[in-house]
Amino acid sequence: MAEPAGIPPPLSNRLVFALLAVFLVVALILRASTFGNPNVLADDAFYFLVGQRMHDGLLPYVDVWDRKPFGLFAIYWAIAGVSRAVIAYQLAATAAAAMTALVIFRLVLEWTPRRSDLRAGILAALAYLLTLGPLDGMSGQAPVFYNFAMALAAWLVWRAHAFGQHARLALAALLCGCALTVKQTTLFESAFLLGFGLWSLHRKGKPVIVPAIGIGLLAAAPMLAIGAAYALLGHGPEFWRAMVTSNLVKAPLLPGELAHQAASLAVKTAIPVALALWGLAAPNPARPFLSGWLIAALVGLLSVPHFFAHYALPCLVPLSAAAGLGFARVRGAAVAFVLVVLNAFTWYDPFDRAWNLKAIASTQALASAVVHHDHGRGLFVYDGPVLLYALTGRAFMSPLVFPHHLNQAIERNVSQFDTDAEVDRVLARHPGAVVTVLAPRNLPVNRHTWDAVQAYVAANCRRVALVPSYDHMVITPTAVYGDCRPAPDRTTR
Numbered sequence: 001m002a003e004p005a006g007i008p009p010p011l012s013n014r015l016v017f018a019l020l021a022v023f024l025v026v027a028l029i030l031r032a033s034t035f036g037n038p039n040v041l042a043d044d045a046f047y048f049l050v051g052q053r054m055h056d057g058l059l060p061y062v063d064v065w066d067r068k069p070f071g072l073f074a075i076y077w078a079i080a081g082v083s084r085a086v087i088a089y090q091l092a093a094t095a096a097a098a099m100t101a102l103v104i105f106r107l108v109l110e111w112t113p114r115r116s117d118l119r120a121g122i123l124a125a126l127a128y129l130l131t132l133g134p135l136d137g138m139s140g141q142a143p144v145f146y147n148f149a150m151a152l153a154a155w156l157v158w159r160a161h162a163f164g165q166h167a168r169l170a171l172a173a174l175l176c177g178c179a180l181t182v183k184q185t186t187l188f189e190s191a192f193l194l195g196f197g198l199w200s201l202h203r204k205g206k207p208v209i210v211p212a213i214g215i216g217l218l219a220a221a222p223m224l225a226i227g228a229a230y231a232l233l234g235h236g237p238e239f240w241r242a243m244v245t246s247n248l249v250k251a252p253l254l255p256g257e258l259a260h261q262a263a264s265l266a267v268k269t270a271i272p273v274a275l276a277l278w279g280l281a282a283p284n285p286a287r288p289f290l291s292g293w294l295i296a297a298l299v300g301l302l303s304v305p306h307f308f309a310h311y312a313l314p315c316l317v318p319l320s321a322a323a324g325l326g327f328a329r330v331r332g333a334a335v336a337f338v339l340v341v342l343n344a345f346t347w348y349d350p351f352d353r354a355w356n357l358k359a360i361a362s363t364q365a366l367a368s369a370v371v372h373h374d375h376g377r378g379l380f381v382y383d384g385p386v387l388l389y390a391l392t393g394r395a396f397m398s399p400l401v402f403p404h405h406l407n408q409a410i411e412r413n414v415s416q417f418d419t420d421a422e423v424d425r426v427l428a429r430h431p432g433a434v435v436t437v438l439a440p441r442n443l444p445v446n447r448h449t450w451d452a453v454q455a456y457v458a459a460n461c462r463r464v465a466l467v468p469s470y471d472h473m474v475i476t477p478t479a480v481y482g483d484c485r486p487a488p489d490r491t492t493r
Contacts, residue, residue: 011106011109016102019102019105019122019125020098020099020102022122023097023098023099023101023102023105023125023126023129024094024095024098026098026101026126026129027094027095027097027098027101027129028094029350030129030130030132030133030138030350031090031093031094031097031138031139031350032350033349033350033351033352033353033355033356034090034138034139034356035086035087035090035091035356036085036086036087036090036356036360037086037356037359037360038086038359038360038363038385038387038391039359039360039362039363039385039387039469039470039471039472040090040138040139040356040359040472041136041139041140041141041310041472042385042386042402042403042404042471042472043141043142043310044089044093044139044140044141045086045385045386045387046066046386046401046402047068047072047073047075047076047089047140047142048076048079048080048086048089048140048387048390049386049387049389049390049401050064050066050073050076050077050401051073051075051076051077051078051079051080051089052076052080052084052390053396054073054077054080055077055080055081058396059233059235060073060242061230061235061238061239061241061242062235062238062399063396063399064396064399064401065242065399065400065401065402065405065415065416065417066242066402066405067242067243067246067247067414068142068182068183069180069181069182069183069184069223069226069243070181070226071178071179071180071181071182071222071226072142072145072181072182072183074181075092075145075182076089076140079092084390086387089139089140090139090140092140092145093139093140093141093144093145096144096145096147096148097128097129097132097137097144098129099148100128100144100147100148100151100317101125101126101128101129102125103148103151103152103155104121104124104125104128104151104317104320104321104324105118105121105122105124105125106121106155107121107124107151107154107155107158107321107324108120108121108124108125108321108324108325108327108328109121110155110158110159110162110286111284111285111286111324111325111328112324112325112328117328119327119328119333120324120325120327120328120333121324123323123324123327123333123337124320124321124323124324124327125320126337126340127272127275127320127323127324127327127337127340128316128317128320130340130341130343130344131272131316131319131320131340131343131344132144132313132316133344133347133348133350134268134309134343134344134346134347134348135268135269135309135310135312135313135316136308136309136310136313136472137310137313137316138348138350141310141313142182142183143183143310143313143314143316144313145182146178146179146182146183146186146314147313147314147316147317149175149176149178149179149182150175150176150179150186150189150190150193150314150317151317152172152175153172153173153175153176153179153190153193154172154193154293154317154318154321156168156169156171156172156175157169157172157193157194157196157197158286158289160172160197160200160201161196161197161200161289166201166206166211169194169197169198169201169211169215170211170214170215170218172193172194172197173190173194173215173216173218173219174218174219174221174222176189176190176193176194176219177190177218177219177220177221177222177223178222180219180222180223181222181223181226183314184243184247185300185301185303185304185314186300186314187300188296188297188299188300188303189293189296189297189300189314190219191296192292192293192295192296193293193296194215194216194219196289196292197215198211198212198215223243226239227239227240227243237416238416241415241416242415246414246415247304249413249414250410250411250414251409251410251412252305252410253306253410253444254443254444257443258305258306258307261306261307261308262307264307264309265307265308265309265311265312268309268312268343268347269312269315269319270343271339271340271342271343272316272319272320272323272340272343273319275319275322275323275326275336275339275340276294276318276319276320276322276323276326277322278323278326278332278336279322279323279324279325279326279327279328280322280325281326282325282326282328282329284325286325287325290318290321290322290325293318294315294318294319294322297314297315297317297318298315300314300315301314301315323336323340355470355473356470358468358470359469359470359471362467362468362469362470362478363385363387363388363391363469364391365465365467366384366385366388366435366465366467366469366478366480367388367391367392369433369464369465369467369480369482370388370392370394370433370435370480370482371392372464372482373432373433373464373465373480373482373483374392374394374431374432374433374482374484375432375482375483375486376432377430377431377432377433377484377486378394378395378397378429378431378432378433379392379394379397379431379432379433379434379435380397380398380426380427380431380433380434380435381401381403381434381435381436382403382406382407382423382434382435382436382449382453383403383406383407383435383436383437383440383441383442383478384403384435384436384437384469384478385435385469385471385478386401386402386403388435389401397426397429397431398417398422398423398425398426399415399417399422400415400417400419400422400423403442404442405419406419406423406446406449407440407442407445407446407449407450408442408443408444408445408446409444409445409446409447410444411446412446419446419449420446420448420449420452423448423449423452423453424452427452427453427456428487429487430460430484430485430486430487431484432482432483432484432486433461433464433480433481433482433484434453434456434457434461434480434481434482434484435478435479435480435481436453436457436478436479436481437469437476437477437478437479438466438477438478438479441476456484457481457484460484460485461481461482461483461484461485462481462482462483463479463480463481464480464481464482464483465479465480465482466478466479466480467479467480
């Protein structure tokens with residue numbers, strides 16, 4: 001079939017692979033300094049830990065709790081099946097970032113006026129890779145993986161819009177459904193993209209009612225299949241709690257902390273937003289599509305009003321694509337790209353290997369202290385690097401493993417477990433080693449669990465190590481309390 005007017009011809013395989021290689025090399029250069037660091041971000045380390053323990057038979061939401069969808073843990077399960085080395089998921093995330101950049105390039109190529117000029121698409125793709133750093137996307141955060149699916153879905157929707165074909169829209173729906181199993185907030189982008197595709201088909205005089213039902217079922221199928229599997233296993237309530245109600249009952253952050261995060265995010269995204277608006281200011285047939293996509297991504301960001309930097313990663317794909325429209329201009333493109341580079345290097349140093357080596361060494365020091373001083377009676381990480389469980393080979397003492405679920409008040413009782421009672425139960429088993437920071441850092445603090453842990457280590461343990469833990473560009477003194485007294489033998493009087 002001939003390409004319709006305004007649609008660029010297919011790219012040669014040689015060019016596609018050459019561009020992918022370029023983007024992969026750039027991604028490797030930007031991310032290599034973090035390779036092997038198990039403490040880049042607590043989230044990534046937790047996902048990888050769960051993926052490893054799934055190979056040992058643990059079931060998410062039942063044996064280990066979190067609110068992230070099953071698809072994310074399935075990704076990490078697959079990676080852990082290849083290797084349990086930290087670099088394994090970091091390399092996988094690097095490949096995902098490069099492939100997303102390639103799709104962004106292809107999207108921009110659809111819309112730039114000079115089809116033979118690849119500059120705009122290349123700069124937009126590089127802008128995406130560069131801006132991952134300021135938004136904490138230089139490791140294995142969930143959007144680094146699902147942004148590829150959403151970008152590809154957007155390209156398919158645009159092609160369906162151009163060709164008026166249902167097949168491309170159906171594939172986009174399936175991709176959106178897969179992304180939904182990685183993060184619930186993709187619902188808003190998916191709704192816009194698929195809605196736009198159906199509206200476009202309607203405008204072309206094609207039937208949409210029956211296709212809309214099929215599109216909806218395809219988008220929902222992956223999540224429904226996972227939910228059905230949990231129901232068949234007898235764990236439907238736990239799955240529902242994690243996917244839905246836990247997000248509704250979670251308490252908000254303190255106003256001061258929320259304002260600080262919002263301000264920080266606004267500063268870090270000021271340049272990408274300005275360049276996207278610059279690109280959208282030029283007349284372009286894609287402007288309504290890109291504007292709607294950006295709004296949908298923004299709604300997804302605002303739907304979880306905590307404003308951590310990585311929450312803006314989904315917005316980065318449409319922001320970069322919109323900036324590509326600006327890069328297509330003859331004037332200003334070079335200056336605009338320099339702003340991207342300056343913004344990236346202001347908030348993230350891709351060449352700071354020394355920090356990451358210290359992070360690796362500090363985590364290994366913590367693990368060594370645990371191994372030598374828990375006497376086989378169990379490890380309880382109340383607040384510290386969660387991958388210590390993997391590095392020491394210690395089992396979980398509770399389904400609540402992620403430290404925030406244990407020590408932060410906004411996470412209290414969001415799962416099916418009573419947080420305070422669960423911590424009391426773990427301490428009653430007398431773990432041989434407890435890892436915790438010296439002062440609360442995840443505010444507002446869960447005062448009951450904090451006081452219980454402090455009382456336990458004071459009465460039963462001795463501090464065997466105090467290590468400066470290098471965690472997300474912050475040095476936090478982290479203590480290992482070991483040689484803890486075993487539980488009293490209740491069989492004797």
